[in-house]
Amino acid sequence: MxxxxxxxxxxxxQVARETPVQQAENxxxxxxxxxxxxxxxxxxxxxxxxxxxxxxxxxxxxxxxxPLTIHEQDGDSVPDDAHTSGETLIAPQxxxxxxxxxxxxxxVHFAGADxxxxxxxxxxxxxALAFExxxxxGHHFVDAAGVPAAFGELVDRQALAQVRGETxxxxxxxxxxxxxxxxxxxxxxxxxxRGDRYSGYESQTxxxxxxxxxxxxxxxxxxxxxxxxxxxxxxxxxxxxYVDLREREYPLLQPKALAERLHAVAALFPPxxxxxxxxxxxxx
Numbered sequence: 001m002x003x004x005x006x007x008x009x010x011x012x013x014q015v016a017r018e019t020p021v022q023q024a025e026n027x028x029x030x031x032x033x034x035x036x037x038x039x040x041x042x043x044x045x046x047x048x049x050x051x052x053x054x055x056x057x058x059x060x061x062x063x064x065x066x067p068l069t070i071h072e073q074d075g076d077s078v079p080d081d082a083h084t085s086g087e088t089l090i091a092p093q094x095x096x097x098x099x100x101x102x103x104x105x106x107x108v109h110f111a112g113a114d115x116x117x118x119x120x121x122x123x124x125x126x127x128a129l130a131f132e133x134x135x136x137x138g139h140h141f142v143d144a145a146g147v148p149a150a151f152g153e154l155v156d157r158q159a160l161a162q163v164r165g166e167t168x169x170x171x172x173x174x175x176x177x178x179x180x181x182x183x184x185x186x187x188x189x190x191x192x193x194r195g196d197r198y199s200g201y202e203s204q205t206x207x208x209x210x211x212x213x214x215x216x217x218x219x220x221x222x223x224x225x226x227x228x229x230x231x232x233x234x235x236x237x238x239x240x241x242y243v244d245l246r247e248r249e250y251p252l253l254q255p256k257a258l259a260e261r262l263h264a265v266a267a268l269f270p271p272x273x274x275x276x277x278x279x280x281x282x283x284x
Contacts, residue, residue: 007095009070012088012108016115021062024048026272027055029062034092036065036120038129046130049236050137051269054229057145060113063133066090068102069117094121104132114140127240134233138226147225151264155224156217158257165253167227167261172250174223178216228261229269235262236275255281 021031024047032043043065068091088106091098104122108115116136123129159179166172234240246252253261259279266277 007091007093007098009089009091009098012069012090012106012115012117013110015064015066015090015117016062016108016110016113019064024050024055026050026052028058030065031062032065033090034067035094036067037094038065038120042126046126046133046237048272049130049233049275050134051233051272053269054137054141054233057141058137059144061140062113062115063136064090064115064117065120066117067092067094067119067121068098069104069106069119070098070101071103071106088117090117105136116140126238127234127244130237131230131234134230134237135226137233138229141229142222142226147221148268151225151228151261151268152221154260154264155221158260159220163254163257165251165257166224167231167245167253167258168223169247169249171220171223171227174216174220178213178220180211180213224261225265228258228265231258232262232265232269232277235279236271236277 015033019031019033021029023029024044026048028047028050030043030047032038047063070089070091071086072089073086088108091102099121102119102122105116105118108117118129118132118136120129123132159175162179166175231245242252242255242258252258262277262279271277
């Protein structure tokens with residue numbers, strides 16, 4: 001408790017007001033604050049990976065990279081949902097006690113702008129930091145600009161073909177609500193690691209749904225586009241194995257289907273100078 005008492009927590013609004021914001025060449029506004037422990041040049045390389053056309057849609061937003069973001073409610077409890085009401089506090093340095101109360105990110109509206117505080121000291125490596133930023137940017141882009149119709153048609157075709165797997169828990173759940181797909185065998189494959197051994201559009205045995213929940217379909221398309229945009233930007237930043245995105249709650253989308261989505265995103269948002277997009281397949 002002594003370390004916690006010595007670390008003054010600052011209101012997020014104060015950090016936003018007093019921390020100079022930089023603008024990257026692509027137009028993204030960002031600011032490092034406190035003892036964030038990010039190597040020199042690494043943050044700039046991650047931020048600059050955001051395509052200019054994506055950055056152009058993120059008006060009145062700034063991304064703050066801080067040691068720890070803490071969201072307090074009455075009774076000093078930390079909510080499961082990082083978007084509930086309460087006070088957002090920033091720790092200028094790391095302590096074990098404060099890390100137990102910290103959350104990955106928090107959006108705070110201040111002075112007519114959206115300030116997104118990302119806890120760098122909760123991220124284990126560059127992969128985790130970059131994906132945390134990019135998944136936020138993916139959702140912010142969808143909120144600001146929507147989803148291109150061609151991408152929505154692509155994922156709709158994939159869902160109707162009952163391509164196995166998805167790119168996030170939100171996408172998996174909304175797809176199930178929208179298209180009514182069976183889940184037992186795919187959940188088992190997620191647990192056993194056999195979910196990505198299928199190629200092409202090998203469909204499940206169930207017939208295509210007779211009725212589609214349009215509200216859930218919209219949520220599904222929004223989630224898949226935010227995911228695809230985030231994974232695309234991650235691929236511009238560093239090389240990684242697709243299996244690194246695996247979660248227990250759902251099976252990963254088939255590699256060919258993901259590649260189609262990523263190529264669609266790349267056609268919409270070409271990489272900035274100095275970045276390259278490619279999908280490589282490992283031979284078995």
